[in-house]
Amino acid sequence: MTTRTIPAPRSPYKTKAGNFELNSWLFMRGSGLLLVVLVFGHLYVNLMLGEGIQAIDFGFVAGKWANPFWQVWDLAMLWLAQLHGANGLRTIINDYATKPTTKFTLKTLLYFASFLVIVLGTLVVFTFDPCIDANSTLDVCAIK
């Protein structure tokens, strides 16, 4: 008796595109949970503690970013939020823009804006100089 191989029913078909949509679906859930912690912490420290929004000025930011903890916090929040938001808007464009040219234009604009925000934000966090404030009382700005 000869054995013949019959493909399993409903076997998944192979696509060239890979698992991008599955990965982005997973990313939305993973980054979303991390962002809950990062954004809630950000809002609590900046708006609830002390005088809240009234206390925010250049010195407040300088005080925060003097600590690498808050640099990493803000950097993680920036990257995750922008990628999460860009992917969300990509989904919305896919759902509502019907013409291919509209889709292309909106997505080009979206990716350009997201790239700009991530690059600008990252540069700001890493190249921030608290000493451009002549009245700074931070130790690092003391004249040697």
Next chain:
Amino acid sequence: MASSPAGTLYRGREGMWSWVAHRITGVLIFFFLFAHVIDTAMVRVSPEAYNSAVELYKNPFVGLMEVGLVAAVLFHALNGIRIVLVDFWSEGPRYQRQLTYGVTGVFLLLFLPFVWRHLSNVFGH
């Protein structure tokens, strides 16, 4: 058209409306993030440039808009946790409707103290 005496489970009810609200709040937060990164980038220009940018956020009218922004962030975050539960918790889909009431409850628990605190800071200065 098919109909059922109890109506559909999702369409036109808590599940659908939280999906709609999730999209709207998501888009709102996206555009705020764009503005927020640019205003924060003013710290790279000069202390004066940054201080005048955040001065705008201390304006009473903008202060009220911040209450709306925080409402959007809180809803999007809590409903996002609901979505994760529906997708990954074995009992999630069964309780998706009850979870919307959980979202509403936790939302009020966090939002009301914030409104009190933030408006005192904005107007009591």
